[in-house]
Amino acid sequence: MFRKAISIVLAWALLAPGAGFAAGQSSGDRKLTIRERVIAIPAGSIIEVRTNQKQKLVGRIGEVTNDGFLMQVARNDKVEAMTLPYPDVKSVKAIARPGETEGSKAGRTVAYVILGGLAGIGALVLILAAVFAGSS
DSSP states (O other): OHHHHHHHHHHHHHHGGGHHHHTTOOTTOOOOOHHHHHHHSOTTOEEEEEETTSOEEEEEEEEEOSSEEEEEEEETTEEEEEEEEGGGEEEEEEEEOTTOOHHHHHHHHHHHHHHHHHHHHHHHHHHHHHHHHHHO
């Protein structure tokens, strides 16, 4: 009976990572354009931009238009506002949302780890309960 329980848990552990593909997700989903990524970032967020000229800029995102976006960058103890056209941008990613601190990011990570652990324990209890209920 214990072997059966172990085999069910191991089978579940091996099959669970592939569940995303069974739900209709494919690895060939289209990539978002730079414009779509910029629009998805909340105004005032700290972003990292890599340009086609191999520059790396870190600053705060401002106004977003159809042609590009405004970014505030600190240089030489001054804040410069620069407009970046979408064709000049190689990649963009949000580093922090407005008002977010390192402590709030760490707290959110801890909460996700705890919730994931509790979900795993709950799934294990349900599987074991089903195995033991079926064997009696």
